[in-house]
Amino acid sequence: MVYNEIDPRKQAFIFELDNVLYPEKDYLLQVYYLFATFLEYTEMLDAKAMLKTMTETYEQQGHDAVFDALQKEFNIDIKYAQNFQILLGNAKLPLKLLLYQQMLDLMQEIVVDRKKLFIVTNGNPQQQLNKIRQVEWHGLEQYLICYFANEYASKPEPDAIHTLIQEHDLQRRDILMIGHTKTDELSAEASGIDYLDAGNFIRTTSK
Incomplete structure (x- = not known):
């Protein structure tokens, strides 16, 4: 799947981090x-x-x-x-973390189309932030807004997504979430937003 196949009415995209944007x-x-x-x-x-x-x-x-x-x-x-x-x-890694090429392409097209990019990630906030800081974003970092779900309630609880929606004045129908686990899918369902599995974009993603 590629960006042009996504509903063009979507205005904001929420990604998990691990095994969605890069291989954990x-x-x-x-x-x-x-x-x-x-x-x-x-x-x-x-x-x-x-x-x-x-x-x-x-x-x-x-x-x-x-x-x-x-x-x-x-x-x-x-x-x-x-x-x-x-x-x-x-950890300060010896090598930068590289995005899946398909996800890099997708995010770049989202930015060019002037739509919003979010990361809502589960896990220890310090560890997740450390990962984010060591990804090679190719300039995308200036467009990313990150939420650490554990600071609200870990997914599948929808608290972080509800906060995101309120803070950025978004409509649920305008949002697409991309994840890779049943937890992500349930979180999207609880939040009332559409969901796609990352495997639609990267065939190496595993459940």
Whole structure:
């Protein structure tokens, strides 16, 4: 799907961040690299081996299982769980996060058409802001308005979207939300706005 196939009456577009505008794994795998390097320096462990364990665990079981798998495999002190969480929230990445090309094209066309761009994202606000700051936006950042849902009530609760609608004097019929999970879809439904799955634009998006 491309921009010209979207209802031209839509005046504002709301995006989730992770796995909608960019692949979340691009952030997490760089954090894993930094954490493995940190442990190599402090505990004299093999960073390459740790990174392999973290990456494989992420791919097979998801992010929530990563630290436990690392601790079990390398007998890491539980105290490093806090370091891991801090790094997740404020890591300075070696490489910029790159938008999906299809989403970059879509957002650029929205801006050229003088319509509004929003991000409404779930998750830890500090961590989500850290990601946003390290995305290569190609100049789009000046047009983006971001809301961190957890500062209101996490999606699928509609509080952040309701606030957005009120603050920008929008009509619900004029808004399209683009997400990638059932949570996003339910949030759009609760807010009374139309919804599209990001998979319509990027075929690599997974539920």
